[in-house]
Amino acid sequence: MTLQIITQHTADGTNARxxxxxxxxxxxxxxxxxxxxxxxxxxxxxxxxxxxxxxxxRGFTGDIRAHGDVLIxxxxxMQRSGFSSAVLRDDQxxxxxxxxxxxxxxxxxxxxxxxxxxxxxAS
Amino acid sequence: MYQYTDxxxxxxxxxxxxxxxxxxxxxxxxxxxxxxxxxxxxxxWYVQRYAPMLRVAVPYGELNSAQxxxxxxxxxxxxxxxxxxxxxxxxxQDKIGGIDAPKLTVNYGHFTTRQNVQFNWIxxxxxxxxxxxxxxxxxxxxxxxxxxxxxxxxxxRAGIAVDEEVDPRPYAEVLRQWSTLHPEFAYLPxxxxxxxxxxxxxxxxxxxxDVGLRVLRNDEGEVGFQVLVGGGMGRxxxxxxxxxxxxxxxxxxxxxxxxxxxxxxxxxxDNIYKARIKILVKAEGQRYFDEVExxxxxxxxxxxxxxxxxxxxxxxxxxxxxxxxxxxSDEAQEKAEQALLAQARADKEFTxxxxxxxxxxxxxGLRVVTLSFKRLGQAPGDATADQLATAxxxxxxxxxxxxxxxxxxxxxxxxxxxxxxxxxYQAAKAAGFARANVHLxxxxxxxxxxxxxxxxxxxxxxxxxxxxxxxxxxxxxxxxGEIDLHISGxxxxxxxxxxxxxxxxxxxxxxxxxxxxxxxxxxxxFLSGPAKAGKVVGPSFAAAEVVDVVEAILDVYRxxxxxxxxxxxxxxxxxxxxxxxxxxxxRNTTARAH
Numbered sequence: 001m002t003l004q005i006i007t008q009h010t011a012d013g014t015n016a017r018x019x020x021x022x023x024x025x026x027x028x029x030x031x032x033x034x035x036x037x038x039x040x041x042x043x044x045x046x047x048x049x050x051x052x053x054x055x056x057x058r059g060f061t062g063d064i065r066a067h068g069d070v071l072i073x074x075x076x077x078m079q080r081s082g083f084s085s086a087v088l089r090d091d092q093x094x095x096x097x098x099x100x101x102x103x104x105x106x107x108x109x110x111x112x113x114x115x116x117x118x119x120x121x122a123s
Numbered sequence: 124m125y126q127y128t129d130x131x132x133x134x135x136x137x138x139x140x141x142x143x144x145x146x147x148x149x150x151x152x153x154x155x156x157x158x159x160x161x162x163x164x165x166x167x168w169y170v171q172r173y174a175p176m177l178r179v180a181v182p183y184g185e186l187n188s189a190q191x192x193x194x195x196x197x198x199x200x201x202x203x204x205x206x207x208x209x210x211x212x213x214x215x216q217d218k219i220g221g222i223d224a225p226k227l228t229v230n231y232g233h234f235t236t237r238q239n240v241q242f243n244w245i246x247x248x249x250x251x252x253x254x255x256x257x258x259x260x261x262x263x264x265x266x267x268x269x270x271x272x273x274x275x276x277x278x279x280r281a282g283i284a285v286d287e288e289v290d291p292r293p294y295a296e297v298l299r300q301w302s303t304l305h306p307e308f309a310y311l312p313x314x315x316x317x318x319x320x321x322x323x324x325x326x327x328x329x330x331x332x333d334v335g336l337r338v339l340r341n342d343e344g345e346v347g348f349q350v351l352v353g354g355g356m357g358r359x360x361x362x363x364x365x366x367x368x369x370x371x372x373x374x375x376x377x378x379x380x381x382x383x384x385x386x387x388x389x390x391x392x393d394n395i396y397k398a399r400i401k402i403l404v405k406a407e408g409q410r411y412f413d414e415v416e417x418x419x420x421x422x423x424x425x426x427x428x429x430x431x432x433x434x435x436x437x438x439x440x441x442x443x444x445x446x447x448x449x450x451x452s453d454e455a456q457e458k459a460e461q462a463l464l465a466q467a468r469a470d471k472e473f474t475x476x477x478x479x480x481x482x483x484x485x486x487x488g489l490r491v492v493t494l495s496f497k498r499l500g501q502a503p504g505d506a507t508a509d510q511l512a513t514a515x516x517x518x519x520x521x522x523x524x525x526x527x528x529x530x531x532x533x534x535x536x537x538x539x540x541x542x543x544x545x546x547x548y549q550a551a552k553a554a555g556f557a558r559a560n561v562h563l564x565x566x567x568x569x570x571x572x573x574x575x576x577x578x579x580x581x582x583x584x585x586x587x588x589x590x591x592x593x594x595x596x597x598x599x600x601x602x603x604g605e606i607d608l609h610i611s612g613x614x615x616x617x618x619x620x621x622x623x624x625x626x627x628x629x630x631x632x633x634x635x636x637x638x639x640x641x642x643x644x645x646x647x648x649f650l651s652g653p654a655k656a657g658k659v660v661g662p663s664f665a666a667a668e669v670v671d672v673v674e675a676i677l678d679v680y681r682x683x684x685x686x687x688x689x690x691x692x693x694x695x696x697x698x699x700x701x702x703x704x705x706x707x708x709x710r711n712t713t714a715r716a717h
Contacts, residue, residue, distance in 0.1 A: 022388075024388075026421075043158070043161075043310070044161055044270070044310050045310060045392055046270075046307070046308070046309060046310025046311060046387060047387060047388055047392075049306065049307040049308075049309075049310070049387070050307055050384050050387045050388055051388075053307050053384075054384075057421070057425050071158055073145065073154075073158070073162055074309075074310075076306070077306040077307075077309055078306075079306075080306035080307075081306050081307050093153070096148075100141075100144075103137055103140070103141050104134070104137050104304075105133075105137075106130070107304060107306075108134075108300040108301060108303050108304070109300070109301045109302075109303075109305055109376075109429065110428045110429060111306050111307070115426065115428045116428050117300075117301070117376075117428065117429055118130065118300070119297075119300075119431070119432065119435040119438075120428070120432070122434075122435075122438075
């Protein structure tokens with residue numbers, strides 16, 4: 001699953017719900033939701049990474065979209081945490097962001113996309 | 124030592140390339156300084172008082188000689204300010220006054236309490252080049268700063284300590300891999316430090332960490348972890364609380380994932396001084412523990428993907444086998460011991476070195492030797508480019524090419540043959556690393572302080588220098604015995620003043636340097652007792668008074684001690700009052716009632 005990079009967010013009638021980053025997503029009702037918008041008030045506030053991870057673990061297969069202070073240098077972390085789309089901050093270079101998604105072939109730990117860690121590849 | 128795989132090597136190189144891209148964009152004006160800052164920090168690049176500072180990660184303190192040589196090369200070729208910058212910095216420092224201060228130094232590395240190595244003068248535009256050079260020997264600065272899981276520290280004698288129950292290194296390495304570039308935990312509320320030991324004696328100060336781990340065997344002989352959470356220094360010193368008495372070894376990643384995930388969600392983000400996990404644990408207590416356990420259950424139910432397979436533990440453990448040191452035969456060993464005794468009788472200095480800087484090893488034919496980087500004329504833990512290269516040579520010649528950076532800012536040679544101790548002593552002495560003061564007063568911990576650090580409120584190094592100078596007499600140092608003296612230049616506590624038997628903290632009042640003195644702190648070692656923060660003796664002292672205050676405190680100890688009693692025990696027995704009174708009587712420039 002590759003993260004969809006969005007430069008301009010437009011309303012499209014999707015059944016979406018926007019969540020603040022202090023909402024407990026473990027107990028959230030996911031029924032009928034097609035998209036969940038998670039927020040980065042500052043790019044250094046990493047709570048939404050855990051929210052996305054937990055939503056995927058709960059089996060949510062809809063779109064998880066990053067909003068707010070979204071910088072291209074955090075896209076890879078977003079993708080790995082379970083985000084499927086991200087709306088970039090205005091000043092960001094989307095083309096360069098695409099490139100940054102391919103920097104690493106594999107990581108040590110499992111994540112929302114590739115659940116098992118590197119050591120599970122061998123064993 | 125851990126043998127890095129092709130994957131590890133490629134990974135570090137990819138990281139260096141990623142950093143070069145970020146630096147290039149920053150220098151081209153395409154990545155704003157405030158957006159670049161957290162990125163460079165997570166690669167170990169700070170911008171300090173006069174210049175950038177690089178913190179190189181040394182996973183659980185282990186370095187090979189090739190890595191040491193690259194660190195030496197970096198010190199020599201890159202750790203150099205322009206002459207204008209150095210002149211400006213020196214002239215600014217000279218204006219502070221109040222105490223004689225050593226000059227700023229260049230072209231050196233600095234060993235930190237978290238077993239890392241720092242450089243102070245590398246220009247930022249050279250930083251990507253330095254990262255590539257480091258990557259050539261599998262070194263990097265990944266997560267040595269920033270609000271993420273930091274480099275994991277361990278016992279300096281991991282795998283060789285005679286009091287060890289379980290070698291912690293394979294677990295430290297597995298955790299290093301798990302925490303490296305963890306996508307979910309790169310922007311935690313605050314930094315997150317993990318220390319791990321497998322010995323009875325705690326040489327890793329685990330209770331002072333966000334997570335402290337003790338790997339041990341239960342009554343059934345099974346290996347597991349005692350898990351402590353919520354320790355830390357800073358403004359609010361708190362020691363860790365046990366959250367699990369015994370966690371099966373293969374669950375450690377799954378469990379820490381729960382610990383960190385709940386912290387990521389619950390830790391405070393509104394106040395940097397209340398953002399560490401210690402504050403969360405203190406505020407929420409059992410509620411936090413319960414949530415961690417609930418999250419751990421959810422991790423188990425959803426597949427427990429990070430359960431460590433035996434085969435992986437075996438693979439990593441195999442990397443830590445003893446190096447091929449020639450076995451010392453019983454006969455050779457006895458001969459070597461006799462020779463050492465004879466030599467020791469003839470040479471008092473050598474005797475002291477054997478006593479203080481050399482300790483026993485799991486292998487009876489080997490010894491663990493500490494090279495002391497605490498000596499007159501150089502700051503604690505500093506090593507010049509030449510000294511780093513010499514240390515690499517000593518490692519090759521005497522310790523199977525391995526050294527360890529320890530928590531006390533020295534280097535440890537882990538694999539020294541008993542019949543080579545005398546030769547090593549001569550070589551270490553020639554290099555200036557054989558000062559027999561390990562664990563004694565002058566083996567102090569000190570942060571770089573206000574000479575280099577942008578956060579410092581006061582300088583640490585002139586205080587360290589003054590104390591080192593006053594206590595040069597080895598007879599006196601031996602008489603005073605083992606004392607932990609820890610100096611921090613600000614409340615961030617990089618110099619671990621909270622855990623010193625004697626702690627010195629630099630504070631700033633009206634633009635001047637002042638020093639608060641604490642007594643009775645402990646890192647959690649047997650000598651010091653259960654980990655605790657020291658207590659303040661009174662209002663802060665002027666810089667020029669500090670060395671007299673230390674002397675006054677030590678005089679009380681000499682006066683009050685019982686035969687064979689250490690400073691820490693005497694203090695514990697007689698209480699603070701006499702020490703406090705003596706310290707306050709040593710004021711000469713600050714008013715008594717200040």
